[in-house]
Amino acid sequence: MSDPEGPVPTGPAGRPPGGDGTPPPADDGTAPPGAGTASARRRRDRLAAALIGVLTLLLGFALAVQVRNADEAQLLAGAREEDLVRILDELGSREDRLREQIFEQRAALRELTGSGSRTGTALEEARSRAEALGILAGSLPAQGPGITLTVRDPSREVEASNLVDVIQELRGAGAETMQVDDVRIGPSSAISGTAGRLRVDGTPLQAPYDFVVLGEPQDMETAMNIPGGIVQTIERIGGDVEIAQSPALVVDALRPLDRPQYASPATGD
Amino acid sequence: MIPILGLAVGVLLGLLFDPTVPLWLQPYLPIAVVAALDAVFGGLRARLDGIFDAKVFVISFVSNVVVAALIVFLGDQLGVGAQLSTAVVVVLGIRIFGNAAAIRRHVFRA
Numbered sequence: 001m002s003d004p005e006g007p008v009p010t011g012p013a014g015r016p017p018g019g020d021g022t023p024p025p026a027d028d029g030t031a032p033p034g035a036g037t038a039s040a041r042r043r044r045d046r047l048a049a050a051l052i053g054v055l056t057l058l059l060g061f062a063l064a065v066q067v068r069n070a071d072e073a074q075l076l077a078g079a080r081e082e083d084l085v086r087i088l089d090e091l092g093s094r095e096d097r098l099r100e101q102i103f104e105q106r107a108a109l110r111e112l113t114g115s116g117s118r119t120g121t122a123l124e125e126a127r128s129r130a131e132a133l134g135i136l137a138g139s140l141p142a143q144g145p146g147i148t149l150t151v152r153d154p155s156r157e158v159e160a161s162n163l164v165d166v167i168q169e170l171r172g173a174g175a176e177t178m179q180v181d182d183v184r185i186g187p188s189s190a191i192s193g194t195a196g197r198l199r200v201d202g203t204p205l206q207a208p209y210d211f212v213v214l215g216e217p218q219d220m221e222t223a224m225n226i227p228g229g230i231v232q233t234i235e236r237i238g239g240d241v242e243i244a245q246s247p248a249l250v251v252d253a254l255r256p257l258d259r260p261q262y263a264s265p266a267t268g269d
Numbered sequence: 270m271i272p273i274l275g276l277a278v279g280v281l282l283g284l285l286f287d288p289t290v291p292l293w294l295q296p297y298l299p300i301a302v303v304a305a306l307d308a309v310f311g312g313l314r315a316r317l318d319g320i321f322d323a324k325v326f327v328i329s330f331v332s333n334v335v336v337a338a339l340i341v342f343l344g345d346q347l348g349v350g351a352q353l354s355t356a357v358v359v360v361l362g363i364r365i366f367g368n369a370a371a372i373r374r375h376v377f378r379a
Binding site: 044051054057058059063066083 | 272276278
């Protein structure tokens with residue numbers, strides 16, 4: 001559709017068509033000096049105007065379409081093979097980088113969860129240790145199998161040393177924790193007073209003295225009853241001991257935790 | 270007047286219909302648009318210079334578009350399509366700048 005009309009004066013030498021490397025005089029319509037007859041020129045002008053309109057319309061159309069098209073992410077569809085290869089390469093290296101990151105993050109996550117579970121285990125261990133120590137020290141209630149041991153003292157002859165013997169003998173037989181008349185016996189418990197007016201850690205006791213002891217019931221009963229043992233000793237001075245095994249006892253008297261005044265934990269395990 | 274009207278109507282139509290560019294045309298459409306823009310700027314400059322000729326404008330418009338598309342097509346066949354289209358865009362961009370500068374001198378006298 002280059003030349004709509006026949007012989008028309010071509011452009012003079014003044015303006016070369018664009019794109020020939022010379023400093024760019026635009027590739028534009030430069031008026032040829034000569035012109036045809038008046039009617040021919042009018043006709044030509046109308047045709048040219050129509051053509052210009054069509055062309056600019058096409059340009060506007062293409063412009064809008066292209067802008068729309070470039071907006072959408074359809075760029076890949078129109079891209080050349082080499083562009084696609086380059087894009088693919090970039091995506092590949094990006095994927096590599098991301099994979100590396102994922103790997104690092106996974107490792108970090110593993111490390112963190114590992115240390116977390118280690119911390120959790122340590123915490124659990126510390127907690128169970130604290131419970132065990134609390135039971136032994138008497139700061140926590142405890143339950144389990146054991147015996148009830150009742151020392152009757154009608155003649156008011158049972159001395160503090162007799163009760164200390166009872167406690168020591170029970171401990172020797174594997175008693176884990178115990179209470180006497182609702183007073184918890186701990187590592188530093190002391191029995192004081194005279195016969196008939198005994199005190200445990202300052203708390204007065206009333207005969208009969210009721211022991212609740214947790215431990216292996218059979219062992220403890222046997223230990224109490226050995227010849228020359230506690231039971232015989234107390235019976236000899238006029239008292240009376242009654243022992244009953246039980247599969248489920250509760251020691252719920254509490255004593256405050258002894259705070260060491262002078263001793264402190266040695267550093268370094 | 271006609272070119273402005275045509276441009277406006279074309280843009281409107283393009284936005285209205287929003288057609289999908291066929292695949293084979295997609296590499297060439299942007300180049301063609303830039304080439305046509307170059308022709309339009311050249312025409313505008315010629316108009317301001319008082320040397321506008323409709324025939325030259327039409328021919329330059331069409332040949333601009335065709336040559337630009339051809340260069341890119343050739344480049345695609347040779348395997349340097351991306352570089353050649355870049356080259357075409359650079360050259361056309363320089364020309365558009367030159368024309369715009371001339372137009373500016375006409376309009377603002379500066």
